[in-house]
Amino acid sequence: MNHATDADEAADTRAPTLDDVASRAGVSTATVSRFVNNPSVVAAATAERIRDAIAATGYIPNLLAGGLASSKSKMVAVLIPYLTDSIFNDTIQAMVEELSAAGTTVMLGLTGVSESRTEDLIRAALSRRVDAIIFTGPVTPQVEQMVRRSPALFIQVWDLPEDPIGIAVGFSHEAAGSAVARFVISRGYRRPHLVTAKGSRAQMRRTGFVGAWEAEGSGPFTESSVEVPSRFGHARRIFAEIRRLPEMPDVVVCGSDHLAQGVIVEALAAGLKVPEDIAVVGFGNSSIAGEMRPTITSVEVDGARIAREAIAAIRRKADKSTPPERWIDVGFRLIARESA
Amino acid sequence: MNHATDADEAADTRAPTLDDVASRAGVSTATVSRFVNNPSVVAAATAERIRDAIAATGYIPNLLAGGLASSKSKMVAVLIPYLTDSIFNDTIQAMVEELSAAGTTVMLGLTGVSESRTEDLIRAALSRRVDAIIFTGPVTPQVEQMVRRSPALFIQVWDLPEDPIGIAVGFSHEAAGSAVARFVISRGYRRPHLVTAKGSRAQMRRTGFVGAWEAEGSGPFTESSVEVPSRFGHARRIFAEIRRLPEMPDVVVCGSDHLAQGVIVEALAAGLKVPEDIAVVGFGNSSIAGEMRPTITSVEVDGARIAREAIAAIRRKADKSTPPERWIDVGFRLIARESA
DNA sequence: CTGAAAGCGCTTACAG
DNA sequence: CTGAAAGCGCTTACAG
8 A cells, every 4th residue: 555655735645536626726526527527618717726726636536436426437348359369459459549549448358269258248347337348259148138238339340240239340251251262363373272260250251252262163172270369370280281182272361460471481481482382361461461571462451440430439429419320341451462 | 329128127227226136135235235245244045035136137236336435446457568569468468367357357558658648547547446557667757656646556567676666576687688698608609689679678688688698708799679569570670780790690689579580581581591590589488489480489478477476466455464575576487499 | 607415326334 | 144324426407
């Protein structure tokens, strides 16, 4: 327990409250509260006195009390599966930065792949009366029920589910998969090998890829699957599987840039040239995609835009203005680089 | 705004409170509160009735109110510079998981390298009356003052500063640097090239390295520096600098595994063999270190242990039991692999 | 532009 | 083991 050793006020140990500021400034607590939340509504001279009193006391508002009284917590929960090796990393980074800049506190929850952990985190978020929950996983009936009963805005990001509980900000994974297939075809590759993670979205991209591939009547393809989170290190096994194939693929389509990076490293270690002997496509356009040698062809998703749209939706809801649309499609962009 | 469409109770829109549960269970709110916070103190029969009432109403405690009344928020702030490409990633992952498992909510703040952002985040944390702040950056006088006046436990992790404000859980970066130097010497390398990030801890490791290196009278070395956060992509420039050196180094000592990975990729792309032509040492032992080809010699820091020690300190403080020691040294371990 | 006062939903001595 | 009641520190109609 730290004590205020250099308090220039009465040497009490408890934190200064609105009351302390109010009496020091010679105004009511209501006025101080107004000043703190919306400085422009108090007279300039009053504001001046309050500002001084706050500085003198070192007052820091108690948002537990404020949230209880106003039933606005100014807190948003961000729930993602993992922090490490995650394809969401850039999106989450942008999300947390933008939320903080907007004066919102971020509660971070790591769901892993466990449904019970997800439910605990949702419950914790609702206990804090968060203004919104930003969610990236599959929604269980339990979760749906809890969330529907609460006033928190439920924002599913990175994806566009058919029937979002609140709103969804993301893109069509199936369309992204098709786009990759068309790219692969346009470059003249004939024997793709798909590496698909076991998550539902990766499966949707696979569906999109396969649909577009077969629509062109483009012959057979092979595939492997990896556990989530898909990591660099999975590449070793994947590459071994590829080598055992009766016929080598000419392009490996990976579910993440880390995986793509791993496959490239393995291929080079085996003495192959990328893309001449074997091409590689990633997903997510993480920073390494543009920095690897060779640079990695990937699908860019604008994580910062997802973050901004989510935040705009939260704001609109707080303002009680136009109800947000249910789906916000931020699209994606295939970036062709050296690896394919 | 979602409404409870399938409420099996009176169809009011507001969330059920302790009062609702209490009257339904035929007990006082005090008893329900006790049950929620410490089930074992209420009689079994009473507990049963309360449990049913909670289930029937879908009650979720309001921790804003609870925290205000008890002045325990059960929330901990975790403040780190970045989420992406961060050397702390494994530690943070472990930290968040362990805190959540202990029923504590994690407030995440990204400080970047901005002092004003750091101060805003500390202020936000104190506004929420967090039980503890887990911090990884340099402490400004402003931050120190705010923190000293608050009852929150201030935990500096990843490092062992001389005079921690609260407690510190980490290891000696200088000792780690020396250990790397001794390793490099023991392997017979003669011309190291250091790549040091501009952060203070990286500088401490550099100091440790240089001290041990020169103590052995081991000749000259060269060096480069990189911006923080140090990333895979910095390697390209670093490698170009190395190639311009009058004499090639025989080992490159990097400030992070990502950087080491990048240097290896560049070296291989230039037709060099690692470690035969040029060896590489990383730092942090992130998952890629063991998965890269060649696998990367690195310094392991037990992030999960840092997390557990920090959490144990928070618990001890809450229990008002033995005051925690000021420094907890979790050490480090050099892991020799293929790259050096 | 400002104040008096009720109320937000809990916790916790105190008493029994 | 349980209850009545005060109090945590704010916000916000309402009135002026």
